[in-house]
Amino acid sequence: MKTIESIQNKIIKERSKLSLKKERDKSSLFLVEGKHMIEEALQAGCLKELYILMGENNPFSFEAIYCTQAVLNKLSNQNSDAKMIGVCTKPKYEDKEFSRILLLDTVQDPGNFGTIVRTAHSFGFDAIFYSKGCADIFNLKTIQSSQGAFFHIPVIQADLREKIPTLQKQGISIFATALHEKSIFLQEVVIPERYGIVLGNEGQGIAKDIIALCEHCLKIEMDTFESLNVGIAASICMYHFRYTRKEV
Amino acid sequence: MKTIESIQNKIIKERSKLSLKKERDKSSLFLVEGKHMIEEALQAGCLKELYILMGENNPFSFEAIYCTQAVLNKLSNQNSDAKMIGVCTKPKYEDKEFSRILLLDTVQDPGNFGTIVRTAHSFGFDAIFYSKGCADIFNLKTIQSSQGAFFHIPVIQADLREKIPTLQKQGISIFATALHEKSIFLQEVVIPERYGIVLGNEGQGIAKDIIALCEHCLKIEMDTFESLNVGIAASICMYHFRYTRKEV
Numbered sequence: 496m497k498t499i500e501s502i503q504n505k506i507i508k509e510r511s512k513l514s515l516k517k518e519r520d521k522s523s524l525f526l527v528e529g530k531h532m533i534e535e536a537l538q539a540g541c542l543k544e545l546y547i548l549m550g551e552n553n554p555f556s557f558e559a560i561y562c563t564q565a566v567l568n569k570l571s572n573q574n575s576d577a578k579m580i581g582v583c584t585k586p587k588y589e590d591k592e593f594s595r596i597l598l599l600d601t602v603q604d605p606g607n608f609g610t611i612v613r614t615a616h617s618f619g620f621d622a623i624f625y626s627k628g629c630a631d632i633f634n635l636k637t638i639q640s641s642q643g644a645f646f647h648i649p650v651i652q653a654d655l656r657e658k659i660p661t662l663q664k665q666g667i668s669i670f671a672t673a674l675h676e677k678s679i680f681l682q683e684v685v686i687p688e689r690y691g692i693v694l695g696n697e698g699q700g701i702a703k704d705i706i707a708l709c710e711h712c713l714k715i716e717m718d719t720f721e722s723l724n725v726g727i728a729a730s731i732c733m734y735h736f737r738y739t740r741k742e743v
Numbered sequence: 744m745k746t747i748e749s750i751q752n753k754i755i756k757e758r759s760k761l762s763l764k765k766e767r768d769k770s771s772l773f774l775v776e777g778k779h780m781i782e783e784a785l786q787a788g789c790l791k792e793l794y795i796l797m798g799e800n801n802p803f804s805f806e807a808i809y810c811t812q813a814v815l816n817k818l819s820n821q822n823s824d825a826k827m828i829g830v831c832t833k834p835k836y837e838d839k840e841f842s843r844i845l846l847l848d849t850v851q852d853p854g855n856f857g858t859i860v861r862t863a864h865s866f867g868f869d870a871i872f873y874s875k876g877c878a879d880i881f882n883l884k885t886i887q888s889s890q891g892a893f894f895h896i897p898v899i900q901a902d903l904r905e906k907i908p909t910l911q912k913q914g915i916s917i918f919a920t921a922l923h924e925k926s927i928f929l930q931e932v933v934i935p936e937r938y939g940i941v942l943g944n945e946g947q948g949i950a951k952d953i954i955a956l957c958e959h960c961l962k963i964e965m966d967t968f969e970s971l972n973v974g975i976a977a978s979i980c981m982y983h984f985r986y987t988r989k990e991v
Contacts, residue, residue: 606854610972610974610975613969613971613972614971614972614975616967616969617965617966617967617969617970617971618965618966619965619966619967640972642969642970644969647967681986682986682987682988715982716982716985716986717865717866717867718865718866718867718985719864719865719867719895721861721864721865721890721892722865722890723861723862723865723978724858724861724862724888724974726858726972726974726975727858727862727974727975727978730971730975730978730979731978731979731982734963734964734979734982734983735982735987737964737966738929738930738964739930739983739987740930
């Protein structure tokens with residue numbers, strides 16, 4: 496049985512750096528906490544190392560390294576008293592042709608980003624493309640909010656200014672969500688076979704030149720002129736495109 | 744010009760206790776931060792005291808007390824470096840007869856609760872009733888997520904086991920959101936004139952005996968068997984009940 500009792504352990508010190516984006520980018524590794532997330536990582540073939548609190552059972556068919564709570568807290572870089580932590584390799588996605596796509600322009604809040612990924616997977620979307628300015632998908636907060644959905648749905652960083660024209664050439668209609676003069680209400684949208692929906696930044700919305708690339712602009716009906724949280728707006732659009740029955 | 748420079752100031756020490764729920768309950772006061780929230784409080788007639796950082800302008804027609812940053816941080820009980828803080832009286836709501844109602848059973852996360860209140864106001868709901876086990880609506884996190892929408896829509900604590908039968912006697916149909924054997928899909932719901940929608944706890948859903956009180960159970964369509972965040976589920980239901988056009 497492998498054990499680690501010292502927070503000075505070299506591998507723990509190394510892995511604890513994974514709380515930083517630049518270290519995750521460099522190593523293509525990231526951390527997950529808790530049984531559910533580790534299970535997801537294992538199923539996806541992404542689990543590389545498993546650290547479990549001494550005295551706890553190992554519910555996985557994967558060799559564990561048993562650690563003190565101090566070592567686990569050092570590893571996670573927060574005093575969350577996690578009982579199990581997984582070190583994962585980033586999932587590899589096939590960038591094939593998709594039909595139901597979400598595109599995120601500078602969605603900065605990790606909680607919003609994660610929730611959107613979780614909902615997109617639930618609603619059977621094929622892929623998410625996100626701009627460089629978005630939160631990191633492998634940030635612990637994003638991961639928790641996503642409930643690990645990114646193990647199932649491709650979440651791919653892309654330059655939306657290049658990706659949108661590429662998708663359009665594949666026959667995919669792109670809809671911007673924006674309070675634009677040419678915006679129509681969500682209920683008025685004629686939903687095509689293959690589509691991409693663009694959501695924007697929490698404060699600024701979608702960049703103007705990205706809106707200009709989209710063939711369609713839509714807005715969500717509201718009684719009072721308030722803004723919606725971007726996760727809420729994304730979910731309502733996805734649900735409507737996917738499930739609302741049209742008697743045409 | 745009134746100023747406070749000492750964190751030992753009696754009123755500041757007193758007001759700083761408002762970060763605790765029991766103090767808010769006792770005094771019927773709560774704190775808000777930032778220009779937008781203070782504006783909302785002022786318009787709603789709920790602003791009682793206004794504290795602004797020395798050297799900043801007062802954009803409100805309301806007398807300010809100018810404070811050092813240390814005093815403002817003491818007041819807010821967090822090192823958020825807020826430039827303006829309002830002490831507010833809790834809004835008084837008329838408990839009249841409503842037609843579009845949300846009922847929350849033990850929604851514990853302040854961010855979820857606040858987002859639901861914000862969306863309910865945007866979608867023209869009349870009132871929210873929430874059980875004792877929910878997050879506190881006057882918690883700073885709930886307030887921020889709600890964007891102050893509770894100044895516009897009644898958010899009332901209630902015993903749902905009493906409130907649901909009362910609403911039913913008023914002719915309001917009550918829908919539980921639950922993965923129950925009698926649940927029908929959201930798209931199949933025949934939407935009545937007056938309705939209440941019940942949402943449940945993040946982990947446990949709605950308590951069984953509360954589900955039993957509801958005439959209808961509904962579930963949201965999904966491609967993969969995942970759970971949805973309660974704020975997302977609430978918003979999709981509200982949007983659908985409010986805006987989806989039915990060609991019957």
